[in-house]
Amino acid sequence: MEITVKDLTIEDEKEWQTFVYESNNGTVYHLLEWRDILKKEYQFKPEYLLARDSDAKICGVLPLFYVKNFRGARLESLPFSIYGGPIATTTDAFSMLIKAAIEKSIEMKSKYLVLKMQHDLQKNVIFENNLIEDKYYIRSVLELSENQDETWAKLSRDKKRQVKNARKMNVTVRIAENLDDVKSFYELELLTRKKHGLPTPSLRYFYDIWRTLEAKNLVRILLAEHNEKAIAGTMLFTFKDTILYAIGASDMRYLKYRPNNLVLWEGIEWGCRNGYRYFDFGGTPSDHLSLLDFKKRWGAINNFYPYYYFPQKYSIKSDTAAQNNNGIVQRAGTYLFKKMPICISKIVGPPLIKYFG
Secondary structure, eight states, X not given: OOOEEEEOOGGGHXXXXXXXXXXTTOOGGGSHHHHHHHHHHHXXXXXXXXXXXXXXXXXXEEOOEEEEETTEEEEEEOTTOSOOSOEESSHHXXXXXXXXXXXXXXXXXXXXXXXXXXXXXXXXXXXHTTOEEEEEEEEEEEEOOSSHHHHHTTSOHHHHHHHHHHHHTTEEEEEOOSHHHHHHHHHHHHHHHHXXXXXXXXXXXXXXXXXXXXXXXXXXXXXXXXXXXXXXXXXXXXXXXXXXXXXXXXXXXXXXXXXXXXXXXXXXXXXXXXXXXEEEEEEEETTOHHHHHXXXXXXXEEEEEEEEEESSOOOGGGOHHHHHHHHHHHHHHHHHHHHSOHHHHHHHHHHHHTTTO
């Protein structure tokens, strides 16, 4: 069967969306709403590819952005996203999309191409395209049950205790309802990123996520409150049968109330009540053992998932120039954002964050 690959056009967009919704491997990140959110916030250039079969029917899509920062120029699927990569109905469609992405990467003189997959590509696709597979990240997924007690039973004793203690200390959780609630979550994210020395996206970015995705039932923000004050929160992407833990944030001054544990359980419990099958805790570097153990204590099963690179795996450690430049810049940036007043980081963070991703 002959397959052709082309750049996405406005005329193709409705079919693209339908294909993503119907694919077993589609995610919120593959939707065009996410493309528009990333483009607006980070000013990256989208390079979206789609494949059609001999009947002119879409058989695969590949969302890409051209990214240029301290790591050099690259084509990435997808920046500031947990997952990406191609989704397709046939092995040939996978291979043709990746081949077209490689050609585009070379044409644009990018340093490398990276595809963040949820699952392994077939070996012949990897071989034909000279891809390098890297399994550094681990995906943690909890299988949900309609019976909430069955899901609760999967939690470790300490997690159950922490959830119960949060409730005893009068922590409550509610679903965000408006832009004021979104702003409360953003302010918690500012505190969390300050702790880690990271810049924060703009408030507009969080508003755009809410305005774009909430009406389509693709996002939920949960806020944990104590005495009517938001002290922790989580942003969940909800797509088909899966809830994805996208962002967690909290005020360190209130951690004794265990709000993070309660807001997480409430998200899981909400998923059980609403018929979701999986709660995806997202990716974790394989050497972050404490975080992997944390997710395991919620009953999640940990499995490696791959990144694919062309022409070579990018590693800051093997890139001397980038190591010298990026290492110094990143260390300085981390130090500054830890020390910087939040009123300043609100201003300087958004234009700088794209250089750190």
